[in-house]
Amino acid sequence: MNPTSFAFEVTARQGRARAGMIHTPHGTIPTPIFAPVGTQATVKAVTPAQLEELGVSLVLSNTYHLYLRPGAELIAELGGLHRFMHWPHPILTDSGGFQVFSLSETRQVDDDGVTFRSHIDGSRHRLTPELAVEVQEKLGADIIMAFDECAPPYDRAYNERALERTHRWAVRCLKAHTRTDQALFGIVQGGVFLDLREKSAQFLVSLDFPGYAIGGLSVGETKDEMHAVLELVDGILPEDKPRYLMGVGTPQDIINGILRGVDMFDCVLPTRLARHHAAMTRNGRLNMMNAVYARDPSPIDPQCSCYTCRNFSRAYIRHLIVAREMLAATLLSIHNIATLIQLVTEAREAILTGTFDEFAAAFFALQNQSNA
Amino acid sequence: MNPTSFAFEVTARQGRARAGMIHTPHGTIPTPIFAPVGTQATVKAVTPAQLEELGVSLVLSNTYHLYLRPGAELIAELGGLHRFMHWPHPILTDSGGFQVFSLSETRQVDDDGVTFRSHIDGSRHRLTPELAVEVQEKLGADIIMAFDECAPPYDRAYNERALERTHRWAVRCLKAHTRTDQALFGIVQGGVFLDLREKSAQFLVSLDFPGYAIGGLSVGETKDEMHAVLELVDGILPEDKPRYLMGVGTPQDIINGILRGVDMFDCVLPTRLARHHAAMTRNGRLNMMNAVYARDPSPIDPQCSCYTCRNFSRAYIRHLIVAREMLAATLLSIHNIATLIQLVTEAREAILTGTFDEFAAAFFALQNQSNA
Numbered sequence: 001m002n003p004t005s006f007a008f009e010v011t012a013r014q015g016r017a018r019a020g021m022i023h024t025p026h027g028t029i030p031t032p033i034f035a036p037v038g039t040q041a042t043v044k045a046v047t048p049a050q051l052e053e054l055g056v057s058l059v060l061s062n063t064y065h066l067y068l069r070p071g072a073e074l075i076a077e078l079g080g081l082h083r084f085m086h087w088p089h090p091i092l093t094d095s096g097g098f099q100v101f102s103l104s105e106t107r108q109v110d111d112d113g114v115t116f117r118s119h120i121d122g123s124r125h126r127l128t129p130e131l132a133v134e135v136q137e138k139l140g141a142d143i144i145m146a147f148d149e150c151a152p153p154y155d156r157a158y159n160e161r162a163l164e165r166t167h168r169w170a171v172r173c174l175k176a177h178t179r180t181d182q183a184l185f186g187i188v189q190g191g192v193f194l195d196l197r198e199k200s201a202q203f204l205v206s207l208d209f210p211g212y213a214i215g216g217l218s219v220g221e222t223k224d225e226m227h228a229v230l231e232l233v234d235g236i237l238p239e240d241k242p243r244y245l246m247g248v249g250t251p252q253d254i255i256n257g258i259l260r261g262v263d264m265f266d267c268v269l270p271t272r273l274a275r276h277h278a279a280m281t282r283n284g285r286l287n288m289m290n291a292v293y294a295r296d297p298s299p300i301d302p303q304c305s306c307y308t309c310r311n312f313s314r315a316y317i318r319h320l321i322v323a324r325e326m327l328a329a330t331l332l333s334i335h336n337i338a339t340l341i342q343l344v345t346e347a348r349e350a351i352l353t354g355t356f357d358e359f360a361a362a363f364f365a366l367q368n369q370s371n372a
Numbered sequence: 373m374n375p376t377s378f379a380f381e382v383t384a385r386q387g388r389a390r391a392g393m394i395h396t397p398h399g400t401i402p403t404p405i406f407a408p409v410g411t412q413a414t415v416k417a418v419t420p421a422q423l424e425e426l427g428v429s430l431v432l433s434n435t436y437h438l439y440l441r442p443g444a445e446l447i448a449e450l451g452g453l454h455r456f457m458h459w460p461h462p463i464l465t466d467s468g469g470f471q472v473f474s475l476s477e478t479r480q481v482d483d484d485g486v487t488f489r490s491h492i493d494g495s496r497h498r499l500t501p502e503l504a505v506e507v508q509e510k511l512g513a514d515i516i517m518a519f520d521e522c523a524p525p526y527d528r529a530y531n532e533r534a535l536e537r538t539h540r541w542a543v544r545c546l547k548a549h550t551r552t553d554q555a556l557f558g559i560v561q562g563g564v565f566l567d568l569r570e571k572s573a574q575f576l577v578s579l580d581f582p583g584y585a586i587g588g589l590s591v592g593e594t595k596d597e598m599h600a601v602l603e604l605v606d607g608i609l610p611e612d613k614p615r616y617l618m619g620v621g622t623p624q625d626i627i628n629g630i631l632r633g634v635d636m637f638d639c640v641l642p643t644r645l646a647r648h649h650a651a652m653t654r655n656g657r658l659n660m661m662n663a664v665y666a667r668d669p670s671p672i673d674p675q676c677s678c679y680t681c682r683n684f685s686r687a688y689i690r691h692l693i694v695a696r697e698m699l700a701a702t703l704l705s706i707h708n709i710a711t712l713i714q715l716v717t718e719a720r721e722a723i724l725t726g727t728f729d730e731f732a733a734a735f736f737a738l739q740n741q742s743n744a
Contacts, residue, residue, distance in 0.1 A: 040691075040692075040695040040697055041688070041691065042692060042697050042699045044697065044698060044699070045698045045699065045702075046699075047422075047679070047699065047702060047703075048683070049679065050419075069691070069694065069695060070666070070687070070691045070694070070695075074666070074667060074687065077667060078667070078669055078685060078687055078688070079669070084685070084687075084688055084691075085688065086683040086684055086688075294442070294446070295446060295449060295450070297450055297451075307419070307421065311420070311458040312458055313450060313456070315442070315446065315450055315456075316413070316450070316456055316457065316458075319412075319413065319441070319442045319456075320412075320414060322441065322442070323412040323441060323442075325412055325414050325416065326416060326417045326698055326701060326702075327414045327416070327417065327418075327419065329698060330417075330419060330698075330702070331419075
């Protein structure tokens with residue numbers, strides 16, 4: 001089913017990097033974009049109002065978690081995920097596949113689907129491509145994902161089997177999808193094996209999805225391997241469809257992705273690091289619990305214009321951490337999300353003005369400097 | 373030392389209830405006022421921006437906690453408490469007395485001060501009236517408190533001894549106080565014993581403090597006993613000075629306090645209840661974890677105009693609680709603080725328009741209705 005209210009346009013290109021706009025029923029997403037993750041229908045420790053102030057335009061939420069708790073029927077009954085979590089802007093849901101394979105201890109995959117036990121209470125569940133689409137239709141996100149099998153990146157035999165299944169499931173997802181106000185993306189798999197990645201990208205392109213995700217990366221492979229996959233896939237995926245690198249991540253990986261034609265990123269990193277007292281900056285992470293910050297009057301990042309950096313000192317944030325105050329996680333989450341939003345915003349501006357090469361060069365020079 | 377930049381004016385009276393304005397170096401506080409508590413230089417789970425949006429005009433912070441961690445010198449070095457916690461509006465600090473007597477397991481009181489062990493690491497400390505004032509001068513709040521000894525409300529002999537000490541300490545606090553941009557309040561003690569309360573109020577009035585706190589209430593005595601103390605003290609304290617009922621609390625206690633001439637209230641209740649899943653409303657508390665709210669699309673309180681009630685359903689808040697998401701504490705804290713702020717704001721408006729009797733009658737009728 002082709003979406004009727006979804007469109008993507010590339011507005012500028014520089015090298016492989018693209019700046020564009022994804023139009024959805026809940027608003028337009030400027031690309032390249034970073035989406036913070038609201039696993040359980042909330043981006044941990046921040047309010048929707050704070051996300052809006054940060055300029056966030058897309059939030060990801062996890063089908064696996066919402067399916068288990070509070071349940072897709074309940075969310076549908078309450079008007080869908082946008083209304084439930086009070087995020088009236090674009091939402092993307094994943095298919096649940098990745099979580100079934102990473103969170104559930106016991107699972108049995110067969111050609112029809114996956115049987116697994118809930119990580120919450122051990123209860124038995126079964127997800128199929130059809131059910132993954134049905135659940136995502138109930139949640140009502142603007143962008144939804146095909147149900148895929150995620151194999152460990154270096155296991156060739158497993159990747160071959162999983163890829164066949166992922167491709168058959170992609171066809172079934174397309175067939176099961178009925179809502180025309182949602183865009184269903186296919187997911188390229190194949191581990192670190194370039195021939196499998198090529199086969200996967202070609203097959204999915206033949207199915208004519210409105211967008212393509214690249215899955216199974218940032219799961220233990222080397223940076224070179226990740227880049228090789230991105231470069232290969234970039235040459236196969238259609239230019240006029242958005243490309244989404246799932247679960248990425250760091251400022252470096254984001255800039256490297258943009259350089260290789262990626263438009264969309266998501267990751268739990270900014271909010272997870274925040275709960276572990278780490279502040280993200282473009283040139284590295286700061287452990288804000290470190291005693292060196294105890295009397296430091298400067299903001300986390302003097303370059304940053306977020307609410308946290310405009311108003312609070314490192315000393316105050318360290319005090320909140322030491323005193324185990326919840327506000328520490330909130331202020332650090334705001335700052336970390338801001339770091340990635342500001343990064344993709346500046347990258348986009350650079351692509352639009354034809355200065356992205358310089359922008360990327362300056363970015364990597366800063367990295368090397370701080371690593372030296 | 374009389375404060376040079378502190379003033380109180382009563383703008384309207386109805387019965388014993390008063391509406392007024394407290395002018396401080398960091399802004400004007402309309403009274404009656406409720407101050408949320410930021411024990412460790414943060415009102416738990418909410419940002420200063422959220423407090424501003426709630427219309428909060430005064431925040432209380434605890435000298436005992438800040439003295440132990442991060443230390444008053446550090447806060448002074450970073451520009452004082454207003455700047456440290458980014459609350460550029462009025463702040464009140466207590467003297468540390470109450471916490472020394474309620475949190476520290478081992479303590480020894482003598483006529484000169486109190487020796488106690490930190491509840492954090494067991495380290496040994498000593499607070500005297502002079503040091504309590506010095507610490508509060510370093511913190512730099514607009515309103516600070518005399519160091520007092522808090523006795524159990526029903527122990528007559530203890531209250532007699534403690535009162536003598538509290539009075540001698542009040543004199544020493546006044547003598548030690550040097551900053552002219554802070555108002556030092558005396559604290560009326562005496563447990564449930566009206567003759568001791570009378571003696572205390574009269575003695576403190578003779579010292580001419582710019583404001584008077586009523587301490588040692590809401591600590592286990594009956595409502596009738598609390599009201600008797602308030603009525604007695606109301607007849608002794610000067611009309612042209614603000615009266616502050618410490619550690620109170622519930623909507624009922626606040627309205628009962630206003631009816632008996634109290635201008636200022638503070639309590640940890642709204643934020644503490646929020647972390648225990650309870651929503652405050654004028655006619656009682658709701659346990660938001662209750663399964664009856666699982667599919668409830670209505671806001672916590674349809675009468676409430678706070679961010680939480682404008683945007684989120686009971687079902688969503690229950691989901692956040694069940695999923696152990698931090699946002700639950702934030703949204704409930706916002707709502708609970710809003711409930712008390714809206715209550716004192718409406719009470720003030722009623723006093724200004726001469727309708728406070730009707731307002732209070734309607735308020736108590738609602739209470740009886742929900743208790744029936």
